[in-house]
Amino acid sequence: MLPITNHLSCTEILDEFESLSYHQTHHAKSYVTGLAAASSKTCKGIAREVLPAQGERALNKFLTEYDWDEQQLNHERLEKLQENGETRWSQDGNIVIDDSVNQRTGEELPGVGRFYDHSEGETVWGQNLVYAFYTDDKTAYPLTVRQYENCDDEDEDETKYKLAREIITELEEQVGVPADTYLFDAWFAHDSELIKHVESYGKDWVGPLRSNRQVTYAGEEMRVDALEERIDKNERHIDDETYNIWTQKRPISKLGEVKLLIAEKVTDDEDEVNPVKYLATNKIDAPSEHVIRTYSYRWRIETFFEDSKQDLGLGDCEVRAGEGASRHWHLQMLTYSLLRLGSESSASERLTSKASSLRAQLEHGFKEVVYNLFSWVRDQPERDLDGLTEEIDHLFLHSDGSL
Numbered sequence: 001m002l003p004i005t006n007h008l009s010c011t012e013i014l015d016e017f018e019s020l021s022y023h024q025t026h027h028a029k030s031y032v033t034g035l036a037a038a039s040s041k042t043c044k045g046i047a048r049e050v051l052p053a054q055g056e057r058a059l060n061k062f063l064t065e066y067d068w069d070e071q072q073l074n075h076e077r078l079e080k081l082q083e084n085g086e087t088r089w090s091q092d093g094n095i096v097i098d099d100s101v102n103q104r105t106g107e108e109l110p111g112v113g114r115f116y117d118h119s120e121g122e123t124v125w126g127q128n129l130v131y132a133f134y135t136d137d138k139t140a141y142p143l144t145v146r147q148y149e150n151c152d153d154e155d156e157d158e159t160k161y162k163l164a165r166e167i168i169t170e171l172e173e174q175v176g177v178p179a180d181t182y183l184f185d186a187w188f189a190h191d192s193e194l195i196k197h198v199e200s201y202g203k204d205w206v207g208p209l210r211s212n213r214q215v216t217y218a219g220e221e222m223r224v225d226a227l228e229e230r231i232d233k234n235e236r237h238i239d240d241e242t243y244n245i246w247t248q249k250r251p252i253s254k255l256g257e258v259k260l261l262i263a264e265k266v267t268d269d270e271d272e273v274n275p276v277k278y279l280a281t282n283k284i285d286a287p288s289e290h291v292i293r294t295y296s297y298r299w300r301i302e303t304f305f306e307d308s309k310q311d312l313g314l315g316d317c318e319v320r321a322g323e324g325a326s327r328h329w330h331l332q333m334l335t336y337s338l339l340r341l342g343s344e345s346s347a348s349e350r351l352t353s354k355a356s357s358l359r360a361q362l363e364h365g366f367k368e369v370v371y372n373l374f375s376w377v378r379d380q381p382e383r384d385l386d387g388l389t390e391e392i393d394h395l396f397l398h399s400d401g402s403l
Contacts, residue, residue: 041313102315
């Protein structure tokens, strides 16, 4: 890995954050630069590759000992996102509530346990995080995160549902996100209290039903998958896709009267797994096309989880203190957001146009690392070639213990 001689320019905005002192801001810049550009996303790896980092011990103390509030940092992050037209939230936006499991191996990490991982379809050992995520037709980014911890004497479903309700309360009463619609997967949509909590703020919701959810049809209660076998669907074309759709206003167990939409995507691909979707929403009068398009935004949080685990060190934190782990997850959200915002005045803007995807933005950051290294070489006119070569070798030795 190339030695990272400077903080990435996207971190310059941290100088405006009031939640961090001068020295804390320096450490935050080092950590964010490491999460974005270092090959190893641990404190040890970042300290080895990011030359301004001031060592592993300094980063560990920043995460576990220094006096700063990650919640205040998060609120400032969201405020900065509202200053940019491309990332400003709106009433037409959506908030996704979902969880993700970071698979781990250690037994002394905060909150580790056995959790069902929906992406893997099995129970795994790891840390379970519940997120709120904003998305609309122009932007997408995380809003907040909470860790769910297993307790032997508590019901897992109810405890995680309670955590989701607390997140919604924070977004509505403290943060003030104006988005009108919440999106859930089938697990979160199963909790009627969570749905009622959303509706208590005058907000809409869309979520799929489990196949065994009870629906009243023709005076008879039945499973929704049994209803699907009794109805005739109509073909609809939505955004270059073809669906067979049936929809009516129906009473659903524990949800009351909702708009029920049964949709099956038509495909010629024999390998494509395409189960029937049973979507429910309190948008009673919304067209079917609107409901399907709106729910499609939920997928963006899955992309966020994948990108964050593969490229931004979401599951790489090795600190054993709960506060340190929480700070790592908040700094990871900050890194994701700063990459989205970019820096139009940065030197790297001369190398590449504004990136439109996270992978492109990471490439943008890597080019900046290369540019900074070249700039460092350029700014050493007093060195002869042998001395400069020796100094570059020293940088690589510092940034990669394998050399």
